Amino acid sequence: MARTPKAPVDILLVEDNPGDVELTEHALGRSQTPATLRVVADGEEAMDFLRRKGGHASAPRPDLVVLDLNLPKKDGREVLADIRSDPNLKHLPVIILTSSSADSDIENSYSLGANCFVTKPTDLKDYRNVVGAIDNFWLNVATLPPK
Numbered sequence: 001m002a003r004t005p006k007a008p009v010d011i012l013l014v015e016d017n018p019g020d021v022e023l024t025e026h027a028l029g030r031s032q033t034p035a036t037l038r039v040v041a042d043g044e045e046a047m048d049f050l051r052r053k054g055g056h057a058s059a060p061r062p063d064l065v066v067l068d069l070n071l072p073k074k075d076g077r078e079v080l081a082d083i084r085s086d087p088n089l090k091h092l093p094v095i096i097l098t099s100s101s102a103d104s105d106i107e108n109s110y111s112l113g114a115n116c117f118v119t120k121p122t123d124l125k126d127y128r129n130v131v132g133a134i135d136n137f138w139l140n141v142a143t144l145p146p147k
Contacts, residue, residue, distance in 0.1 A: 008033075008034040008035065008036065009033060009034070009035045009036070009063045009064065009139050009144070010035070010036050010038065010060050010061070010062045010063050010064075011028070011035055011036065011037050011038070011062055011063065011064045011065075011066060012038050012039075012040065012046070012049060012050070012062035012064070012065045012066070013037055013038070013039045013040075013066045014039075014040055014041075014042075014043065014046040014065065014066065014067045014068060014071065014076065014079065015039060015041065015066070015068045015071075015097075016041045016042060016068065016070075016071055016072055017068075020068075020120065020127075021039050023124070023127050023128065023131070024037070024066070024097075024131050025037055026128070027127070027128045027131035027132055027135065028131065028135055030132070033135070033139040033140055035135075035139060036060075038059070038060075038062065041071075041072070042071050042072045042073040042074065043071045043072070043073050043074025043075055043076065043078055043079040044073040044074045045073075046065075046067070046071075046074075046079050047074065047079060047082055050062075050065075050083065050086075050089055050092075051086070051088075051089075061147055062092065063092075063093075063144045063145075063147070064092070064093050064095065064138055064139075064144060065083065065092050065093065065094045065095070066095045066097050066134070067079060067080060067094055067095065067096055067097070067098075067114075068096075068097060068098050068099075069096060069098040069100055069105060069109070070098065070099065070100070076096065076098065077108060077109070077112060080094055080096070080109065080112045080113065080114060081112050083113075084112060084113040090113075091145045092145070093115045093138065093142075093144060093145070094113070094114050094115055095114070095115060095116050095118065095134060095138065096109045096114045096116070096117045096118065097118050097120060097130075097131075097134070098117075098118075098119065098120060099119070099120050100119065101119040105117075118130060118134065
């Protein structure tokens with residue numbers, strides 16, 4: 001059964017920059033759709049969370065993954081490839097939200113199965129607007145896969 005527009009949404013943010021985490025939390029806090037944001041700071045922890053391993057054994061399955069490319073331990077490209085190769089995870093929508101605007105990163109992300117690629121703005125207001133646009137589209141317009 002498809003998720004209704006106002007149903008609570010679980011979002012996994014894979015981001016190692018505390019400032020970007022705070023900005024994303026703030027922007028999502030203004031959302032009309034109730035959302036729970038869970039944050040992990042590196043690629044290995046992201047895969048443990050998604051596969052419910054170690055300290056994440058009881059982690060909920062997210063409805064949406066927001067993934068930075070430049071991460072410690074396992075970068076976002078590897079995480080995306082792992083998600084798309086795992087039959088239990090491959091259906092998850094993955095949004096790349098990164099500081100990169102390199103054509104090679106954009107092309108590679110889509111080749112690996114990203115659902116969209118967004119370059120982080122450097123301006124605070126623009127950053128909030130971008131996260132707000134992601135929120136509006138993915139939580140209010142798009143229909144997310146059922147859990």
